[in-house]
Amino acid sequence: MSLDVAGTTILITGASAGLGVEFAHRFAGRGANLVLVARRADRLEALAVDLRDTHGVTVTVLPADLTQPDIAQALRSDLAGRGITVDSLINNAGFGTHGAFNEENLEQVRSEIQLNVTTLVELTHTFLPDLLAGRGALVNIASTASFQPTPGMAVYGASKAFVLNFTEALWAEARGTGLTVLAVCPGPTRTEFFDVVGSEEAAVGRMQTAAQLVDTAFRTLDRRSAPPSVVSGLPNWVSSISTRFATRRLGALISGRLLGDIRMKSILSAK
Structure with a gap:
């Protein structure tokens, strides 16, 4: 059994690089039409040409800054005006920051929460019907x-x-419908993520490729009864399971050590 998306329309965020590009090629290879969303219009247009030429599918490019408020409704209205209905949604856009929290730029942190959490929730709610x-x-x-x-x-x-x-909560709520809901949990992956983070110290474990991660996602989506989430790569899965056997205190300390043992500087020591 495999997820049949031929002739349907799939919206992919963060589609200008990395996982977004890989997802776009895989879905187009199954005959899906695509809506590509990201900030970099030139990259989206180049990808759209490649997808049309390679797979013969319809590709709509929507350059947008997903950190802007109310962007989800604006995208849905734009697509409705074009007569396009979204059948599947891949919330791939996101970024990370690295460093002691008290030294981070608050505006960047706001954008991180907006993109990783708020926009993802709003896109999901807006397109869920x-x-x-x-x-x-x-x-x-x-x-x-x-x-x-x-x-x-x-x-x-x-x-x-x-x-x-x-x-995972939405997976439980969607039981009995025709919608497959899945959280994909990558470990360190060779994309532009660490360029944005500004350091590869945050990469714990062996790097996977975007293709390996998307392989995992599609193997899971193709299952007759897909689980609510999947971890990509055996070492990453073992690491995720091991956290269940540690106290919260120990887990935080071990994770901090692996990520470089970054600590806040007190006000006194900073003077």
């Missing part, structure tokens, strides 16, 4: 950072823990 009308998929990209506190990436880890729990 269309998703439930068919037999498509809702895929939210969480992270192995979802399973424990992440000192040095406190906001990112917390945002992805939200995504994981939110998605």
Whole structure:
């Protein structure tokens, strides 16, 4: 059994690079039409040309800054004006920050929460009536950072823990409908993520490729009864399971050590 998306329309956020590009090629290879959303219009247009030429599908490009308030409704209104209904949604867009929380830029943190949490929730809520009308998929990209506190990436880890729990709850609510709901939890993956973070110290464990991560996602989506979430890569799965056997205190300390043992500087020591 495999997820049949031929002739349906799939919206992918963060589609200008990394996982978004890989998801776009895989879904187009199954005959799905695509709506690509990201800030970089030039990259989206180049990808759209490639997808049309390679797979013969319809590709709509919507350049947009997903950190802007009310962007979800604006996208749905734009698509409705074009006569396009979204059957599946891939919430892939997101970014992380790295460093002691008290030294982070608050505006950047706000944007991180807006994109990773608020926009994801608003997109899901806005398009959910269309998703439930068919037999498509809702895929939210969480992270192995979802399973424990992440000192040095406190906001990112917390945002992805939200995504994981939110998605698994929706999986339970969607039972009995035709909608497949899945949270995908990557470990470190060779994308532009760490360029944005500004450091590869946050990469714990062996790097996977975008193709390996998307392979995991599709194997799971193709199952007759897909689970609410999946961790990509055996070492990452073992790591995620191991957090169940540690106290919250120990988990936070171990995670902090792995991420570089970043600590806040007190006011006195900073003077």
